[in-house]
Amino acid sequence: MRIITLLFSFSLLICSYCFAGSHEHDEHHHDEHHDDEEKHGTQDAHLHGYAEANVVIDGNSLEFNLDSPSANIVGFEYEASTQSEIDTVKAAEKTLKNTKKMFSFKGTSCQAKKVLVDVSALLDKKTDAAHNTEHDHHDEHHHDEHGDDGEVHSDVEANYQFVCKDGSKLKSIALVLLNSFPAIETLKVDWVKDGKQGSVKLSGKSNEVEFK
Amino acid sequence: MFIKLALQSLINRKGSVVMTILAMTVSIFVLLGVEHVRHQAKESFTNTVSGTDLIVGARTGSVNLLLYSVFRVGTPTNNITWDSFQRISSSRNVEWAIPISLGDSHKGYRVIGTNHDYFKYFSYGNKRSLTFLEGKPFEKMLDVVLGFDVATKLGYKLGDKIVVAHGVSKTSFSLHDDRPFTVVGILEPTGTPVDQSLHVSLQGIEAIHIDWKQGVKIRGSTLTIEQIEKMTLEPKTITAFMVGLKSRIATFRVQRAINNYNKEPLMAILPGVALSELWQMMGILENTLRLVSALVLVAALLGLSAMLLASIRERQQEIRLLRVVGAPPFFLFLLIELEAILISLTSIFLGAIMLYFCLELVRDLLISHFGLHITSNIFSNSSPIFLIFVIFATLLAAAVPSFTAYKSGK
Structure with missing residues (x-):
């Protein structure tokens, strides 16, 4: 019986060590990129090769959000200026809007109802006026706050809404987007389904979010 | 007749057999215990937050x-x-x-x-x-x-x-x-x-x-x-x-x-997401614990193998007698394997009982110290698979002495 308590206290110890570690890591990120921001707490960590997504299924409606540093999607983070850069952004936008190239649903079929892709950070405001109304605060974030400091970071966001035939039968979603955007080495997906919650870290090799 | 012979032969060497059973019991206790506590801790934590968004x-x-x-x-x-x-x-x-x-x-x-x-x-x-x-x-x-x-x-x-x-x-x-x-x-x-x-x-x-x-x-x-x-x-x-x-x-x-x-x-x-993250962090630790318990099992199995191997030398006479009676060499192979399985089954039985009583004993301690509710029902999840694995590993470990018996009977 000692052994179990011992093992358990040991595991808690390791565990607290892990928290300390991850905490430091977070702080490090904030410091590095956002020294001069005063508004507390609106900055997210920005890590190349890493992206976050979340998916929620309630009844038959499904919502998916993707938030990734632009570097993972197009390879750069500044405003596209040359024609080839603009083409790259447009091509990426097209891929992001093509739900067939992004997701593959297992257990039931789902139809895209609404797709919002925000690459405004990479395009000149004039050429991409359509998105600006929807995502005001992002523009502010991307263009104003990082004005001239030479170090520019921007994110690409995408929001998808689906209607599924039978949401309760949905077993998993394969995120084929990881094949389209190989620069996303790790994708952390938080999910909510029927009151269950979970989180997985995906990569090109294992790209399936299982709801169990 | 076969089982009776194996049993009698084990009883004949009580001392070393009991020690081997003890070693195996401890290793199975650790193996089952780690698996059970791990599984139950997750379930207990998940149940607690299931109603909160x-x-x-x-x-x-x-x-x-x-x-x-x-x-x-x-x-x-x-x-x-x-x-x-x-x-x-x-x-x-x-x-x-x-x-x-x-x-x-x-x-x-x-x-x-x-x-x-x-x-x-x-x-x-x-x-x-x-x-x-x-x-x-x-x-x-x-x-x-x-x-x-x-x-x-x-x-x-x-x-x-x-x-x-x-x-x-x-x-x-x-x-x-x-x-x-x-x-x-x-x-x-x-x-x-x-x-x-x-x-x-x-x-x-x-x-x-x-x-x-x-x-x-x-x-x-x-x-x-x-x-x-x-x-x-x-x-x-x-x-x-x-x-x-x-x-x-x-x-x-x-x-x-x-x-x-x-x-x-x-x-x-999201509490469920935070728990997932916790389990991901604990993943390495969990696997380390599993590895350690697996190694304990390996050590016990090697002990079993050594004990049986040593017994072969003592049993030259017995082997010769069995051969004279008409038992084929393959019979000797099976006999030793059967002895190993009997030891393994006894150990599983004892290990499970030991775990059950220990869980009963530490339950209050776990609840008051960690808020962890652990049932004493140890055969609820993946443990049957583990036990099948243990028996398989026993067969493997006993193959060496069994083969020696087979060879000496030839």
């Missing part, structure tokens, strides 16, 4: 927030203002919000300041809500509702007076003894940390701290309970709150809105 607290690590607010492991980093709680709980998407105020204790059990919504909305396991074994929710300022374990372990019944200690130390001298609480309700067992908690109203928490300054009681306070009851006691801060949403589809939107709340640095976490 979001937990909101001060900005910290998500796992840290989850552990201190729900599982009372670790200490809160910061409190959050009552104003933020009210704003968020009255926002459009929120169906219910349960405030939690921690910091005081009673004989090592945590005291939670909360409101009636706790009894109305908190749910655990498969959407089960809290029910009362006796009594009702707190109504007066100095009423307390006990979790099941608190009531049974400390032997309280309805109407008893309880003095709450300041802070979380088990033997605290700084007591709120001027304002004792009255037990008005006892909850049914839930298998969650609720069982180890005392629930009082937020006003009650304020009331017992009213004439305290900087953590110390001011002597000679003249405020009577009647006077305090007339005051409007509104908490300034709480530790955290749990949120239930009207529509789950808004979960991540609400989380984002709270994380970007600009009046105060707040953090909203």
Whole structure:
């Protein structure tokens, strides 16, 4: 019986060590990129090769959000200026809007109802006026706050809404987007389904979010 | 006849066989124990948070927030203002919000300041809500509702007076003894940390701290309970709150809105997601434990193999006799394998019984120290697969001595 308590206290110890570690890591990120921001707490960590997504299924409606540093999607983070850069952004936008190239649903079929892709950070405001109304605060974030400091970071966001035939039968979603955007080495997906919650870290090799 | 022969041959070498069985028993005990505790810990944690969509607290690590607010492991980093709680709980998407105020204790059990919504909305396991074994929710300022374990372990019944200690130390001298609480309700067992908690109203928490300054009681306070009851006691801060949403589809939107709340640095976490993250962190540790238990098993199996191998030399006569009687060499191979399996089965049986009794023994300790509920039913999950694996490994380990017997019989 000692052994179990011992093992358990040991595991808690390791565990607290892990928290300390991850905490430091977070702080490090904030410091590095956002020294001069005063508004507390609106900055997210920005890590190349890493992206976050979340998916929620309630009844038959499904919502998916993707938030990734632009570097993972197009390879750069500044405003596209040359024609080839603009083409790259447009091509990426097209891929992001093509739900067939992004997701593959297992257990039931789902139809895209609404797709919002925000690459405004990479395009000149004039050429991409359509998105600006929807995502005001992002523009502010991307263009104003990082004005001239030479170090520019921007994110690409995408929001998808689906209607599924039978949401309760949905077993998993394969995120084929990881094949389209190989620069996303790790994708952390938080999910909510029927009151269950979970989180997985995906990569090109294992790209399936299982709801169990 | 075959089994009888194997049994007799084992009994003939009691000493070494018993030692081998002991070694195997310990290794199987460790193997099953690690697996069982691991599985049960996950289930127990998941059951506790299953009814909550979001937990909101001060900005910290998500796992840290989850552990201190729900599982009372670790200490809160910061409190959050009552104003933020009210704003968020009255926002459009929120169906219910349960405030939690921690910091005081009673004989090592945590005291939670909360409101009636706790009894109305908190749910655990498969959407089960809290029910009362006796009594009702707190109504007066100095009423307390006990979790099941608190009531049974400390032997309280309805109407008893309880003095709450300041802070979380088990033997605290700084007591709120001027304002004792009255037990008005006892909850049914839930298998969650609720069982180890005392629930009082937020006003009650304020009331017992009213004439305290900087953590110390001011002597000679003249405020009577009647006077305090007339005051409007509104908490300034709480530790955290749990949120239930009207529509789950808004979960991540609400989380984002709270994380970007600009009046105060707040953090909203999805408890299930935070748990997943915790298990991911623990993954390496879990695998290390599994590896260690597997190595213990390997060591025991090697011991078994060595014991059987040594016995072959002693049994030259016996082997010759069996051959004379007409047993083929393959029979000798099977005989040794059978002996190994008999040892292994006995060890599994003993190991399982040992684990069962140990779990019964440490159960209270695990509940009171870690809020961890572990059933003694050890054959509930993947353990059968493990045991099949053990038997297979035994066959493999015994193959060497069996083959030696086969060869010497040729």
